[in-house]
Amino acid sequence: MSKTMTVDILSSIKGAQPSESVNKLFDVIKNAHPTNNTLNNVNRNAVFVSDLREDVVVESSAIEKQLILENFPNKKNGFLVVAKVIEG
Amino acid sequence: MDSQIKKIHQQLVSKEITCTALVQEKLNLIKENKYNSVNSLLDTLALDLAAKVDVKIANGETIGLLEGIPFGIKDVYMVQGTYTTASSELLKNYKSPYTATAIQKLLDAGAIPLVKENCDSFGHGSSSENTIFGAVKNAINPELVAGGSSGGSAVNVAKEYTVFSIGGDTGGSIRQPAGYNAIYGFKPTYGRVSRFGLMAYASSTDCVGPLAKSIEDIRIVLNVISGKDPKDQTSINSNEISEDAITASEVKTIGYFKNFVENDAIDVQVKADFLAAIEKIKAKGITVKELDFFKSDILVSTYYTLAMAETASNLSRLDGTNYGNRIEAENLIETYAVTRSENFSEETKRRIVGGNQVLSQGFSDEIYLKGLALRDQISENFSKDFEEVDVILSPVTPSTPPKIGDSLKDPLAMYLSDAYTVGFSLGQLPTMTVPQGTPTGLQITAAKNNDELVLKFANFLKDTI
Numbered sequence: 001m002s003k004t005m006t007v008d009i010l011s012s013i014k015g016a017q018p019s020e021s022v023n024k025l026f027d028v029i030k031n032a033h034p035t036n037n038t039l040n041n042v043n044r045n046a047v048f049v050s051d052l053r054e055d056v057v058v059e060s061s062a063i064e065k066q067l068i069l070e071n072f073p074n075k076k077n078g079f080l081v082v083a084k085v086i087e088g
Numbered sequence: 089m090d091s092q093i094k095k096i097h098q099q100l101v102s103k104e105i106t107c108t109a110l111v112q113e114k115l116n117l118i119k120e121n122k123y124n125s126v127n128s129l130l131d132t133l134a135l136d137l138a139a140k141v142d143v144k145i146a147n148g149e150t151i152g153l154l155e156g157i158p159f160g161i162k163d164v165y166m167v168q169g170t171y172t173t174a175s176s177e178l179l180k181n182y183k184s185p186y187t188a189t190a191i192q193k194l195l196d197a198g199a200i201p202l203v204k205e206n207c208d209s210f211g212h213g214s215s216s217e218n219t220i221f222g223a224v225k226n227a228i229n230p231e232l233v234a235g236g237s238s239g240g241s242a243v244n245v246a247k248e249y250t251v252f253s254i255g256g257d258t259g260g261s262i263r264q265p266a267g268y269n270a271i272y273g274f275k276p277t278y279g280r281v282s283r284f285g286l287m288a289y290a291s292s293t294d295c296v297g298p299l300a301k302s303i304e305d306i307r308i309v310l311n312v313i314s315g316k317d318p319k320d321q322t323s324i325n326s327n328e329i330s331e332d333a334i335t336a337s338e339v340k341t342i343g344y345f346k347n348f349v350e351n352d353a354i355d356v357q358v359k360a361d362f363l364a365a366i367e368k369i370k371a372k373g374i375t376v377k378e379l380d381f382f383k384s385d386i387l388v389s390t391y392y393t394l395a396m397a398e399t400a401s402n403l404s405r406l407d408g409t410n411y412g413n414r415i416e417a418e419n420l421i422e423t424y425a426v427t428r429s430e431n432f433s434e435e436t437k438r439r440i441v442g443g444n445q446v447l448s449q450g451f452s453d454e455i456y457l458k459g460l461a462l463r464d465q466i467s468e469n470f471s472k473d474f475e476e477v478d479v480i481l482s483p484v485t486p487s488t489p490p491k492i493g494d495s496l497k498d499p500l501a502m503y504l505s506d507a508y509t510v511g512f513s514l515g516q517l518p519t520m521t522v523p524q525g526t527p528t529g530l531q532i533t534a535a536k537n538n539d540e541l542v543l544k545f546a547n548f549l550k551d552t553i
Contacts (some may be wrong), residue, residue: 010444014429021441021500028389034461067185073414083423
């Protein structure tokens with residue numbers, strides 16, 4: 001199934017349009033000819049499995065929790081209010 | 089200039105000045121300044137910390153070298169309880185719940201944060217005009233831009249409002265404003281300094297680094313903020329760089345990219361000054377090699393393709409749900425779209441849209457993946473170069489700073505002005521701007537993890553040019 005999505009939908013930005021200036025940069029890449037065959041060779045910052053940090057839950061401090069609540073955009077009667085979720 | 093950190097440390101220890109008086113003096117200068125370099129003042133915190141330093145000194149306790157030294161922070165770093173806006177409308181009331189690792193290390197060393205500094209919104213820009221706090225004015229000529237994105241940090245250091253500042257460099261954002269304001273600015277090897285608590289722009293090239301007025305101050309700060317951090321799995325272990333290690337340079341061969349200077353885009357004066365600097369270095373018995381490199385448009389396009397893709401992903405979290413300036417609309421999807429449309433700057437939207445273009449089906453093969461392949465080639469090119477030369481020397485920018493307002497009219501020209509800085513970001517190489525050689529300075533680059541050699545050669549240049 002193929003479905004075309006426009007950049008404004010992909011970017012979640014109302015009315016967004018591709019930029020001519022940016023497209024000119026992309027044209028340079030389209031016309032470039034990489035000489036090696038290293039496509040997808042992007043492991044330069046790979047982390048070894050043996051080097052992964054412990055997967056532990058760290059409790060946030062009281063001040064951290066308070067600041068997270070302070071940053072919440074909308075509150076009503078002691079509840080944090082989220083945007084209306086799209087109806088089915 | 090000699091180390092300001094050491095000078096102030098001595099003044100504090102000998103009780104020539106008090107830390108409170110020093111911090112108050114700097115805060116007064118910052119409050120009065122007309123360069124738009126400031127997003128928010130941390131005056132209460134700074135004066136509180138200064139008083140504690142004064143008590144220690146009065147009690148005869150030993151203080152560390154950075155204890156009581158006032159510094160600035162680009163407004164993209166988390167400092168618990170302070171506003172961290174990224175110079176954006178979306179986060180203009182956002183308070184950091186936690187503190188960035190690099191900043192925490194400085195706080196632990198006793199340095200005193202004075203100010204959150206103006207910059208291009210989310211690091212998106214090369215002029216510090218893309219900000220809700222007003223365009224940052226150049227420290228040398230206020231009609232010109234300060235450079236960016238760490239423009240406020242560069243100006244604060246140049247005007248001595250801060251002793252040093254912590255900037256962020258993704259494609260040149262420390263090095264270019266350092267050059268525009270005639271100070272030192274260092275982008276370390278990628279991973280040397282933890283990115284934890286830095287608002288992500290392009291994660292594969294984002295670097296934390298210092299701006300200061302002397303090489304010694306850069307060294308002192310770099311040593312404190314470096315190190316592996318479990319909170320950033322791309323961070324790496326590194327050795328401390330001693331003062332003695334960078335006093336004598338053993339550099340025998342340097343290189344420069346001939347296509348950087350042999351093109352029509354470079355300003356005549358920048359070119360002439362750069363070549364004159366090369367001659368002075370040759371006169372010291374150092375071999376200079378001309379190197380081949382990728383064309384500027386390939387470098388800039390590769391960098392922006394990858395940076396836009398990464399920023400589209402990184403900034404997707406900014407939707408007004410849990411934090412940020414949410415604008416309510418008829419449903420969740422509309423709320424996202426309106427919030428992001430109204431709160432992101434035109435430049436930020438341009439980059440997010442560009443990133444989503446190259447990541448979308450049908451385009452990723454011919455643009456994004458090709459960009460990654462080009463990046464690999466660029467890195468291979470650097471590896472070969474460093475088999476032949478010890479360091480690479482380059483101009484920082486093709487021209488002098490533009491007038492305020494000009495960059496916003498022509499985004500493509502702004503992107504192309506990053507031609508000399510972005511390649512080293514793609515290579516993740518240590519690179520420093522020194523305020524010498526051309527009107528916007530020189531860049532010194534060494535092989536990955538050879539940050540020490542960059543500082544060594546900078547010391548050599550200080551006495552040579």
